[in-house]
Amino acid sequence: MAAIYKICSRSLWADAQRIGAFKGSPVDLTDGFIHFSTAAQVAETAAKHFAGQENLVLVAVDSEKLGPHLKWEASRGGALFPHLYGDLDLSAVLSVGPLPLGGDGRHRLPPLAD
Numbered sequence: 001m002a003a004i005y006k007i008c009s010r011s012l013w014a015d016a017q018r019i020g021a022f023k024g025s026p027v028d029l030t031d032g033f034i035h036f037s038t039a040a041q042v043a044e045t046a047a048k049h050f051a052g053q054e055n056l057v058l059v060a061v062d063s064e065k066l067g068p069h070l071k072w073e074a075s076r077g078g079a080l081f082p083h084l085y086g087d088l089d090l091s092a093v094l095s096v097g098p099l100p101l102g103g104d105g106r107h108r109l110p111p112l113a114d
Helices: 010-019 026-031 042-049
Strands: 003-009 056-062 070-074 080-084 093-098
Touching (some): 003 010
Antiparallel strands (some): 056 093, 070 080
């Protein structure tokens, strides 16, 4: 199992739980795929795209359960990022937890599995 990670608002995640699938954030919908990060990338993703935001969750997903709709594509500085072309079926979710802000305004990540 290889874990990948999605940061999103609690309200978007609550919507996903209600309908049984995560359709993506507004940025995902605009780009045409759901953005994920690896364990090594998620801290930078949080700092760059979610700086100072509260009420976020960190969703761990089993990438092997996403099938051929998961593509690894060059992004920031040529690094490969996982992108899901389609909805995230919640059966692939390993865990969901809060992504709190510390006193310095940076998100506090839990220990992450690769």
